[in-house]
Amino acid sequence: MKKYNFNAGPSILPREVIEATAQACLDFNGSGLSLMEISHRAKDFQPVMDEAVALMKELLDIPEGYAVIFLGGGASLQFCQVPYNFLEKKAAYLNTGVWAKKAIKEAKLFGEVVEVASSAESTYTFIPKGYTVPADADYFHITTNNTIYGTEIRKDPDSPVPLVADMSSDILSRPIDVSKYNCIYGGAQKNLSMAGVTFVIVKEDALGKVSRPIPTMLDYRTHVEKGSMFNTPPVVPVYCALQNLKWVKKMGGVEAMDRRANERACILYDEIDRNKLFRGTVEAEDRSVMNICFVMKDEYKDLEADFMKFATDHGMVGVKGHRSVGGFRASCYNAMSVEGVQALVACMQEFERVH
Ligand SMILES: *Cc1c(COP(=O)(O)O)cnc(C)c1O
Helix, strand or coil, X not given: CCCEECCCCCCCCCHHHHHHHHHHHHCHHXXXXXXXXXXXXXXXXXXXXXXXXXXXXXXXXXXXXXXXXXXXXXXXXXXXXXXXXXXXXXXXXEECCHHHHHHHHHHCCCCEEEEEEECHHHCCCCCCCCCCCCCCCCCEEEECEECXXXXXXXXXXXXXXXXXXXXXXXXXXXXXXXXXXXXXXXXXXXCCCCCXXXXXXXXHHHCCCCCCCCCHHXXXXXXXXXXXXXXXXXXXXXXXXXXXXXXXXXXXXXXXXXXXXXXXHHHHHHHHHHCCCEEECCCHHHECCCEEEEXXXXXXXXXXXXXXXXXXXXXEECCECCCCCCCEEEECCCCCCHHHHHHHHXXXXXXXXXX
């Protein structure tokens, strides 16, 4: 039976990306050695890093004056690295979920944090609007896609101060206006690569503005100056990222990813709204096209475990909702096919028919 991978992260990657990475682990560039066994300073590896950086810049249309770096530590380390490098006095944060909250907690170690708005009281079922960002903040931090709750900010907001964004789960799924941001970061394991590497896009002249000393490894300038080669970068995840970037380019770039994401999301949300058994969990206007959350309607609550089993038996993998939301979550990252979403919809329709 064909399996469809709706895991939230680590998550689906194009088969050819996995195969190319596996091949390089066995024999890198016909060298007879594994990618795992060579120096990151070997002449064959440098082009991997260079090409990955160049493709990030090309695909995301990153303007002059920005650097792309690949680090360890995950998005979670960025929650502290961002304020370490950018927060001098005060920063503004939008609280749209668990990840945003974790970012806020770390920022408070470095200065004043203004939570401009929060949807915590409604279990993060919407993106707050109509808030004011203080004009004297050093930056305004947003989480563009809330992986757990299934809400998304899909248009780069206007802000009186530079934006900083956690784009862990929607990077490369749409065009972005990078010029509005001082920094964009994310763990790679949702939409870019396998786990183990973190991407950071940083505006170079926004660095070096804070007065505190920064440990070498946590100073973005270290990694910008050394082209992500200050110490050993996660070579296999970077190689995997490069294969995936090539795949995105071949498929038509981020515009094509955006169209595919909208197509998939339309099909699935239409079914959630039509099917008598299910309902969506978030405000329609804030629905994520990446992580699609839904639950059984109250009168059918007792069918939840049955549907979970039914879907699993039909090849759907990873559709269980996050424990804080319950129900179901279909994560539809770049590599998810329309066919996969149609298979899930067919499952929902069949389950409705037999109940
Ligand atoms: C997964 C995720 C994280 C955590 O990433 P790690 O790389 O595991 O630290 C942070 N933010 C968002 C939006 C995520 O989806």
